[in-house]
Amino acid sequence: MNETPTGTDAMIVATGLRKTYDDFTAVDGIDFTVTRGESFGLLGPNGAGKSTTMRMIACTSQRTGGTLEILGRDTDHHGPWIRAHLGVVPQQDNLDRELTVTENLYIYGRYFGLGKKFINAKVEELLEFAQLTEKRDAKVDSLSGGMKRRLTIARALINEPEILMLDEPTTGLDPQARHILWDRLFRLKEMGVTLIITTHYMDEAEQLCDRLVVMDKGKFMAEGTPAGLIQQHCSREVIEVRFGSERNAEVADQIRDLAVRLEILPDRILMYTDDGERDLARMVERGLHPITSLVRRSSLEDVFLRLTGRSLVD
Amino acid sequence: MTVVSEQSRTWQGALKVVDSQRAIRFGWWYVAEYRLRNLMKWISAVIAFGIGNPVLYLASIGFGVGSLVNHHGNGLGPDGVPYLTFLAPALLATAAIQSTFEEVTFPTMHGLKWENVYYAMTATAVTPNQIATGVMVVAFLRGLFTTIIYWVVLAIAGAFHSPTALLAIPAGMIAGVSFAAVMLALTLRFIDSQNFLASIGRFVITPLFMFSGTFFPLSAIPIWLRWIGWISPLWHATDLGRVLMYGRAVPGWLVATHAIYLVVLGAVAFIIAQRQITKKMTK
Numbered sequence: 001m002n003e004t005p006t007g008t009d010a011m012i013v014a015t016g017l018r019k020t021y022d023d024f025t026a027v028d029g030i031d032f033t034v035t036r037g038e039s040f041g042l043l044g045p046n047g048a049g050k051s052t053t054m055r056m057i058a059c060t061s062q063r064t065g066g067t068l069e070i071l072g073r074d075t076d077h078h079g080p081w082i083r084a085h086l087g088v089v090p091q092q093d094n095l096d097r098e099l100t101v102t103e104n105l106y107i108y109g110r111y112f113g114l115g116k117k118f119i120n121a122k123v124e125e126l127l128e129f130a131q132l133t134e135k136r137d138a139k140v141d142s143l144s145g146g147m148k149r150r151l152t153i154a155r156a157l158i159n160e161p162e163i164l165m166l167d168e169p170t171t172g173l174d175p176q177a178r179h180i181l182w183d184r185l186f187r188l189k190e191m192g193v194t195l196i197i198t199t200h201y202m203d204e205a206e207q208l209c210d211r212l213v214v215m216d217k218g219k220f221m222a223e224g225t226p227a228g229l230i231q232q233h234c235s236r237e238v239i240e241v242r243f244g245s246e247r248n249a250e251v252a253d254q255i256r257d258l259a260v261r262l263e264i265l266p267d268r269i270l271m272y273t274d275d276g277e278r279d280l281a282r283m284v285e286r287g288l289h290p291i292t293s294l295v296r297r298s299s300l301e302d303v304f305l306r307l308t309g310r311s312l313v314d
Numbered sequence: 315m316t317v318v319s320e321q322s323r324t325w326q327g328a329l330k331v332v333d334s335q336r337a338i339r340f341g342w343w344y345v346a347e348y349r350l351r352n353l354m355k356w357i358s359a360v361i362a363f364g365i366g367n368p369v370l371y372l373a374s375i376g377f378g379v380g381s382l383v384n385h386h387g388n389g390l391g392p393d394g395v396p397y398l399t400f401l402a403p404a405l406l407a408t409a410a411i412q413s414t415f416e417e418v419t420f421p422t423m424h425g426l427k428w429e430n431v432y433y434a435m436t437a438t439a440v441t442p443n444q445i446a447t448g449v450m451v452v453a454f455l456r457g458l459f460t461t462i463i464y465w466v467v468l469a470i471a472g473a474f475h476s477p478t479a480l481l482a483i484p485a486g487m488i489a490g491v492s493f494a495a496v497m498l499a500l501t502l503r504f505i506d507s508q509n510f511l512a513s514i515g516r517f518v519i520t521p522l523f524m525f526s527g528t529f530f531p532l533s534a535i536p537i538w539l540r541w542i543g544w545i546s547p548l549w550h551a552t553d554l555g556r557v558l559m560y561g562r563a564v565p566g567w568l569v570a571t572h573a574i575y576l577v578v579l580g581a582v583a584f585i586i587a588q589r590q591i592t593k594k595m596t597k
């Protein structure tokens with residue numbers, strides 16, 4: 001118990017972090033630092049290496065190369081010590097389906113060597129936190145997907161972790177459940193818990209993350225705040241116009257000069273500009289009348305698609 | 315809740331809340347505790363099987379075969395002791411092996427294959443090695459529990475004639491634990507193959523049971539089948555049990571071999587099992 005928090009505020013420091021499975025490289029030399037209380041997001045398409053990175057941080061997957069220090073200690077040599085201070089929400093729930101909700105929380109607390117009295121009090125708090133008090137004696141098998149997810153998150157908090165790792169925490173949840181969860185995570189953040197989150201939802205990333213990296217094929221493609229990333233990689237606004245699938249390509253040449261960047265998709269053209277309304281008007285002045293048009297702010301999703309491409313990876 | 319409600323305590327953080335020294339030292343016990351909790355839910359079934367099994371064996375083999383063997387000559391079985399006495403150490407070792415076998419195979423399949431509960435454990439301070447240790451500890455406890463019940467049933471049936479009969483329990487348990495370590499290593503090695511457990515039952519357990527000097531001395535079977543006994547933990551434990559229990563005449567070097575074989579086999583298998591589970595769970 002006489003462990004002092006590390007002097008520095010760097011919770012996680014990775015340099016040149018690599019992971020290979022046989023001859024396949026899943027994480028290909030990434031560098032990052034996460035500081036205390038920060039909420040750090042990993043975005044990336046399927047197979048980008050997000051979960052692999054999370055597992056290396058959680059000391060359940062051994063790195064192939066580079067360095068990785070958490071709370072000032074090397075993950076290769078202090079796995080159990082580090083894990084004692086982490087909370088882990090894996091991509092796939094691994095609750096014990098044969099046990100009840102309460103038993104799942106209790107037994108997990110025991111793995112950290114927590115005392116019965118502490119756990120019992122904590123379990124009550126966590127049941128309330130996860131809004132599972134009424135389900136306390138239900139078998140996990142009988143819970144809905146969203147309830148299971150909430151239980152997994154509650155379970156990860158039993159040791160009051162310094163760092164909470166959330167691998168796609170809200171995938172498969174309905175909008176209500178997602179918003180409740182965001183609220184909970186926000187409170188944790190306010191209490192100073194460091195959050196590491198992977199997600200496929202851009203709104204989630206924007207809501208929860210102070211800082212994001214976009215990952216693809218094991219590498220970091222970009223890094224910054226949600227707003228910073230949009231500013232850096234996208235124009236301010238986007239015009240989406242449709243001329244019908246035959247004409248799109250032909251029209252594109254006539255409006256190329258209006259946009260900072262143009263993207264021609266099978267069903268529509270995306271024009272990245274700094275002033276959508278102005279440029280849409282100019283287009284109409286040229287006698288081009290789209291079937292439908294829409295002007296909107298650039299989003300993280302635009303950045304994401306720009307950096308990682310539109311085609312399916314696997 | 316710290317996180318939601320007003321009347322909550324404050325969030326102290328894991329660095330204060332978790333005694334990591336203790337968590338790291340006793341991880342194996344927390345694994346065992348988890349499994350024991352689950353077992354307690356089936357405790358009446360565990361006891362019922364614990365008693366039912368020996369009673370059935372005794373009814374059929376002990377008394378049935380025994381009366382045949384005993385009537386054949388002077389009322390005594392092999393080694394010049396009643397047949398039930400001859401059989402007792404073998405039955406105890408078998409019971410120990412059977413229960414430890416179940417305790418290492420099924421929970422391991424459950425934890426790593428059918429469900430992912432072991433992966434939840436290693437997200438905490440618990441290490442894969444400690445999971446292996448915890449599994450073995452529970453196997454030991456369950457084996458001991460079963461063996462003691464078996465011993466009591468045998469005692470009631472009149473199998474024992476001297477206080478040294480108690481020594482058949484540790485003899486059987488050495489085999490139980492040693493064999494459990496082997497089975498744990500095998501389960502981890504072949505966890506991804508289909509029908510692993512069924513094949514083990516058919517091709518390992520049954521032959522061991524038949525050819526380990528269980529029902530008749532090993533010397534009674536053809537020499538070309540005796541090797542099964544020599545490698546079988548069951549035979550070593552049975553022979554050891556007979557020596558300890560009623561002083562069966564066995565050369566000293568062989569007694570030592572029995573003990574050393576079981577200990578070394580178990581230790582080596584356990585080390586391999588730890589390596590395998592660590593490799594599997596940290597890749």
Ligand SMILES: Nc1ncnc2c1ncn2[C@@H]1O[C@H](COP(=O)(O)OP(=O)(O)OP(=O)(O)O)[C@@H](O)[C@H]1O
Pocket residue numbers: 021024025026044045046047048049050051052053091597
């Ligand atoms: N145990 C493993 N053995 C071999 N290859 C693996 C293993 N785990 C992951 N991979 C591979 O590593 C790559 C990265 O996987 P990872 O699970 O980290 O992706 P991800 O970014 O989390 O994707 P998703 O969004 O689909 O969850 C994938 O190509 C995957 O097939």
Ligand SMILES: [Mg+2]
Pocket residue numbers: 050051052091167
């Ligand atoms: Mg993933």
